[in-house]
Amino acid sequence: MKVRIVTIGDEILFGQIVDSNSAFIAQQLNRIGLEVDEIISIHDRHTLIVESLQKLCPDSDLIIMTGGLGPTNDDLTKKALADFIGSEMEIDPSVLEELEKRLKKINLPMNGLNHDQALLPKKSSALHNPLGTAPGIWTEYNNCVIINLPGVPFEMKNLIKIEVIPRLQKKFDLPFVIHHFLAISNFPESQLAIAISDWENHLPENLHLAYLPERGKVKLRITGKDNDKIKLQKQIDTEVEKLIPLLGNHLDSSVSGATEEVLGSKLKEAGLTISTAESCTGGMIAHLITSVPGSSGWYKGSVVSYSTEIKESLLEIPKELIEKHTVVSEEVAAEMAKSAVRKLNTDLAVSTTGVAGPAKGEDGKEVGTVWIAVTDGNSVLTKNYFFPYLERDDFILQVSKLAMLKVIEFIKNHSKK
């Protein structure tokens, strides 16, 4: 089955926004056994949308398009869809009724442009959108299902859940897709590949291996697809069992997921709480940790001491210590973490102090310098890095991930409460 996602919008092609819609859609499709073959982003021009449908439709079973459904002149998707399938437009009375209710509720008058949002190609049907004025559109044309969704993320996500997924499951007979992840550390990608090449070459045809390198570690992903879920799971388990001995002590954990999820599960498992004292990461570690549902079970809070003044006042780092060692130093990082353990009353704390750039630090420290410290109030693990080539955003993210990895390392080495 061939599946394509088309995201429409100049802002994507100017690089003014990152297209996260397509990742969400791909994920949700994956859960019901649909693999996406291609994601395409195009400008919102009538001819480009028509051309794209002409090219893709004959070779696709499913096309999901987002964007270009708003009421203004640059939103041309609906007209392009109607022209492509050769259908007149007509008012959908149920959409119009909903629209009237919605506008009344927010005290807006109905005008010509809003009225036209209830216009749909005759051959299509509406996907009712309770969160916005533009309905989604479901069209079946020459054995291809074309689904149009608004580009506003929360409207699109809601429509995927309440309308698109149930309809697709009803329409298609779908296989199961299972992903299995293994995190490997201290095993360079090329050496790892050699060590497991024999195993990889003998994988069954419906299983596929991928290497996902991240700094300092590699994730292996085994992906399988089959109509029989139980058989598929067994098949994957068998292969993982064969693989594990080849990885020796490099196998980090069989937990999958992002660093913040792994950290969350480690803390939960060990029954430990944590707090953060962040300088150069400016709240990013707190944000990542609290992005995990249930994080209030292990996370209490953070002091983001962006200015030196706050390090002295709220964290009570002695002025003399800062003057002696400078603010970006092992000593200050350690004191920040210790102070967080005390002041936020947690089992562990992690701290960062560094220079994200683009300008040098107050004390002349080079852009890209950073110290990380982890402590339980007694032992302290410190580590410094230098990332002169990273952009500000990447530096902040990279240091935040490394800080969480250091906490995982600390828990491993001190695994008793």
Next chain:
Amino acid sequence: MKVRIVTIGDEILFGQIVDSNSAFIAQQLNRIGLEVDEIISIHDRHTLIVESLQKLCPDSDLIIMTGGLGPTNDDLTKKALADFIGSEMEIDPSVLEELEKRLKKINLPMNGLNHDQALLPKKSSALHNPLGTAPGIWTEYNNCVIINLPGVPFEMKNLIKIEVIPRLQKKFDLPFVIHHFLAISNFPESQLAIAISDWENHLPENLHLAYLPERGKVKLRITGKDNDKIKLQKQIDTEVEKLIPLLGNHLDSSVSGATEEVLGSKLKEAGLTISTAESCTGGMIAHLITSVPGSSGWYKGSVVSYSTEIKESLLEIPKELIEKHTVVSEEVAAEMAKSAVRKLNTDLAVSTTGVAGPAKGEDGKEVGTVWIAVTDGNSVLTKNYFFPYLERDDFILQVSKLAMLKVIEFIKNHSKK
């Protein structure tokens, strides 16, 4: 000139990562006057990469591909490129030499897989990558420039800056692209479109208007392209002058950019400092504010009081107040903000307290409930929202953006220091 970006990797099509590489590349190309026509993401299969080149090359002047340059079996881009252009592979001695130095530095042996990273199609040339083992590749084939870059973001970004942009500027005679943004508030998109339709219909052919709706406001983007930069800037200025009177008092600010950038410039302009006291946003506001270069000029820090205990201890919110009004209340939000102004010694502070979900709050408050407060220590602006349909991540981002908008509103209403 036709420009395409192709990102290669199963993880993009499984929705396991958001493809932010293409947005970065598009932005950088835009700066030198190159507009991207299409972004395409495909699986890392040899045939798919070759097919994609076959389809795109005859109709493109420039193709930038990322991903699939690593040493392992699932990294097939280089082989596919060589097959497409019909070129043998040979070792590039300068790449091999760099590789040897690099591996020596990090104490890794040279193995067959690493050695092959110095293999390039004979007809191509290497783009030296100081941050990784895989070089970029520059190929000219039938009037189409094909550039291959590694998928690891920081390696890719560095190569774009040090190699790709300078070479493209040398190779092509490039026009200028200018974007002008106007933020509009309290003017629904459809009414705005009617109010300015006459102006829009008379725009010169080389200028293009786009509506970028965000919750509560609309951004207008005017994009122009011309070989003469000064002429183009004048043309845009003329049109903006005509447009402004049509917008009345709905024109929010002529500052472009994300909420955190607008907030930063407002604070800088007013000479005010700010701190944050975050509960449900878990550090996201701190992160967004500090993502702006120079933010240490207006931002001092945050207390992320994720647990009630920290609200009581670090922010000294009276236990009785929390018991009386519950933790997600106007009163607690106001006290959190006031406490931040005092404890972090800033002119302003903003606070959030709410339930991000998926589980209900400790006190049984519904998922999606939130209170925001802004204060200068005297006046307090409070506001509550209810977003029951938002996913956890979207809720956190939405509330953080709204909190910053509330600060901007507060500054507007109290504009004296």
